Amino acid sequence: MxxxxxxxxxxxxxxxxxxxxxxxxxxxxxxxxxxxxxxxxxxxxxxxxxxxxxxxxxxxxxxxxxxxxxxxxxxxxxxxxxxxxxxxxxxxxxxxxxxxxxxxxxxxxxxxxxxxxxxxxxxxxxxxxxxxxxxxxxxxxxxxxxxxxxxxxxxxxxxxxxxxxxxxxxxxxxxxxxxxxxxxxxxxxxxxxxxxxxxxxxxxxxxxxxxxxxxxxxxxxxxxxxxxxxxxxxxxxxxxxxxxxxxxxxxxxxxxxxxxxxxxxxxxxDPALSRQVCDDGTPQVCLTAVDKGLLPEVSAALAPLNARLKGLPGAPVRWIGGPEAPAPGEVGLPDAGQESVRGRLLRPDLYVNSAVTWLFSATCTPGDFAGPNAERASTIHLAVIEWLAPTPEDYGPDTTAAQPYIDRLHAKSPAAQRDYLARYLAADGCDPDEVPVP
Known part of the structure; x- marks a missing residue:
């Protein structure tokens, strides 16, 4: 069995x-x-x-x-x-x-x-x-x-x-x-x-x-x-x-x-992410809370520019970034989040150059920026930007025509530079005849 x-x-x-x-x-x-x-x-x-x-x-x-x-x-x-x-x-x-x-x-x-x-x-x-x-x-x-x-x-x-x-x-x-x-x-x-x-x-x-x-x-x-x-x-x-x-x-x-x-x-x-986080400088630098880790670097990058603008009539009171439209006395900043890599500002020189461009940008109606001095005013505008925040060599427009004005601005004394910058800020950016010649 x-x-x-x-x-x-x-x-x-x-x-x-x-x-x-x-x-x-x-x-x-x-x-x-x-x-x-x-x-x-x-x-x-x-x-x-x-x-x-x-x-x-x-x-x-x-x-x-x-x-x-x-x-x-x-x-x-x-x-x-x-x-x-x-x-x-x-x-x-x-x-x-x-x-x-x-x-x-x-x-x-x-x-x-x-x-x-x-x-x-x-x-x-x-x-x-x-x-x-x-x-x-x-x-x-x-x-x-x-x-x-x-x-x-x-x-x-x-x-x-x-x-x-x-x-x-x-x-x-x-x-x-x-x-x-x-x-x-x-x-x-x-x-x-x-x-x-x-x-x-x-x-x-x-x-x-x-x-x-x-x-x-x-x-x-x-x-x-x-x-x-x-x-x-x-x-x-x-x-x-x-x-x-x-x-x-x-x-x-x-x-x-x-x-x-x-x-x-x-x-x-999101109100918690879009709220402004500011430093204690003059002009004040403010970023959205989502980019608050970049605030020290952005403030350091803008510090030389702020030193020239401090106390001038017509200078901004505050730089702001984010979704809110700038109030009177405020100037918008480029999106720091788009200009950063792994929590670090990628190109501080390019960022400051963009900020200066935004500072001097003006909303003009068609036909405002015209006349015999329009080309000269555009060249002076470019010269002032290059004087305050030079465009990096690997980026930006041709500054050959603006170079004589840039040289004049650099040759001025600090007091004369501040006087010219005050007159430039007070001028109507949409009227070429009001743009002061360095």
Missing amino acids: TATLTPPRTGRATPAQKPLLIELRRGLGPWTGLAALLTVLVTMYGKAPGWQGHWAAVTNLLHVSAGLLAGPLALAAGCWQGGRDRRRGTADLWESVPRSPLRRLFVTVAPSALWPAAGVLLADAVCLLATWPYASAGRPYLELLATDVVAVATLGALGHVVGRVVRWRLTAPLLGIVGYVGLAVGTYTQSAARWLGPAADHQFLWDRPVWWFGPVSMVWTTGLALTALLAHGLRPARLRPLALVPLAFAVAAAGLILRLPPDEGPWRT
Whole structure:
């Protein structure tokens, strides 16, 4: 008599009982996740000077990179993964598995959705860690990054369904190209529909998104994916109208997004980030709180100019940066955040030159700056700017015509220089005849 040994039950599923884990390890899924990770990281690395210092900047570029690059990649890879069983002739084998068609579909679609989303999520974490030492104010907008991850997973799932339905082998690359073109075109539209896409751009560093935009965007994208999955996977056919439920949620979410202002979208000025932070100099230098870490460098860069302006009639009382329009006695500053890299002012000399240009800029009506002395006044204007804040040699206009005036200004005594600068500040910048000759 032969005894048959039966392995004890441990309560744990064997690998054969874990189809989801098996699906996640095989096929194109892991490679798609790696490709999404490298695509976003390489894109971000090439533009690191532009975002590694502000939370809004890194969030914006991650948003565009995930939506415009990783999104079409997930769409094409998901489509190829969706047609895998048909190409290998294993579709009938899957049909024989004792599970519902919808459950089988969710198992097979998981690699197409989860792997590219995981790649984008890891890239987000790396870039946020790279920004953390240099950001001086604010916070990372994690709700928007989560929205991007969900959008990439949605595109992977939609591509998978297309791959199962369409049998043409070139569907995957063409779908990726069409997806890229569609997302790119959507970012340039001037209507509120641009905020439905996962790659809409935003610029201002002192803004924050409205609290509901992230969750509503997730409902919009996941509603589309669930609609496609239910419409394809529900059996029998009489159950397919259930796919209208997530579609209704998606349409409702899209309706909320379409009510956003076309230009601003979900972004609003954050009072905590846009408030002015000032030094104690004369004229006073003020930056927005989001750039408060740059205030010492900006103040040091403007210090020689402020020393010449201090106490002169017509000189500004305050330099200000940010979204607010300058009040009387104030002069706007160039955006310090755009001129900095990793929390440091990139070109102090160029920054001061731009500030002086803004100081002497005047809003003239058509026909004001005309007459026989207009060309001479323009040359003197350039000479005064070059005298106070010379343009760097690798940047700026030709100053040959203005050089004689520049030499005269340098040759004057300090008292004569202050007297001329006071007369220049008091003159009407729109009337060439009032511009004093050095």
